[in-house]
Amino acid sequence: MKNSLIPINFLKTPIDDSDTITGLKDFWKKVFPLISNREKHFDNIWKNGTEENIFAELIFCLFTPQSKALSCWSAVNNLAEKNMILKSTDEDIAKVITKVRFRNNKAKYVVEARKLFIVDDKIKIKEKLKSFKDIYELRKWLIKNIKGIGYKEAGHFLRNIGIGKDFAILDRHILKNLKAYEAIKEIPKTLNVNIYLKIEKQMQDFAKNSGIPMPHLDMVFWCKNTGGIFK
Numbered sequence: 001m002k003n004s005l006i007p008i009n010f011l012k013t014p015i016d017d018s019d020t021i022t023g024l025k026d027f028w029k030k031v032f033p034l035i036s037n038r039e040k041h042f043d044n045i046w047k048n049g050t051e052e053n054i055f056a057e058l059i060f061c062l063f064t065p066q067s068k069a070l071s072c073w074s075a076v077n078n079l080a081e082k083n084m085i086l087k088s089t090d091e092d093i094a095k096v097i098t099k100v101r102f103r104n105n106k107a108k109y110v111v112e113a114r115k116l117f118i119v120d121d122k123i124k125i126k127e128k129l130k131s132f133k134d135i136y137e138l139r140k141w142l143i144k145n146i147k148g149i150g151y152k153e154a155g156h157f158l159r160n161i162g163i164g165k166d167f168a169i170l171d172r173h174i175l176k177n178l179k180a181y182e183a184i185k186e187i188p189k190t191l192n193v194n195i196y197l198k199i200e201k202q203m204q205d206f207a208k209n210s211g212i213p214m215p216h217l218d219m220v221f222w223c224k225n226t227g228g229i230f231k
Helices: 021-048 051-064 069-081 090-096 103-116 124-132 134-146 153-158 172-180 193-210 214-226
Strands: none
Touching: 021 051, 021 069, 021 134, 021 153, 021 193, 021 214, 051 069, 051 124, 051 153, 069 090, 090 103, 103 124, 134 153, 153 193, 172 214
């Protein structure tokens, strides 16, 4: 289905440099309407999005490692406009996603992931995701079965489709902020499974103690540093 992606834009916010939890919470209240708007967008993807919408979000998260989010979503939209989300070879995909780093490998990941959700020649990713009763088990399944997906990308995907709201999406921006607000003692040199899950729990505790909902905290950190909210 051509041009079927649900539109999304970069929401501009103030840039905040407060270094106290009180200041962070005040900033959250200031940008709450924008964050709430974006959260509703994610929820709408799950409630009203097509199979293509859901799979497009997975493609986006496959593209994002070491690439800019805006460029990655632009690449996904280019694929949608060319009717290449649900059918195309990895060679053809790689020719379109020129601004995505490691595009040849990531194009292969897209094709391999797509095969997982094909039933009777149709993609049924939503049906597969719904078959999991435990969201944490679903995350594990994604990581185990989709090449190019780790804890960060799986959490990012599930958050972006409105069903993984308590997962941490640990990138350098989030880790830097968690250390700055003393939620963690130091930024780890590597993120293995145990370290990732430990920091995720620390971030969840920080969200609870600060009064900023976990689904909002990631976006608060992003917009306070970058001046905007995207995905």
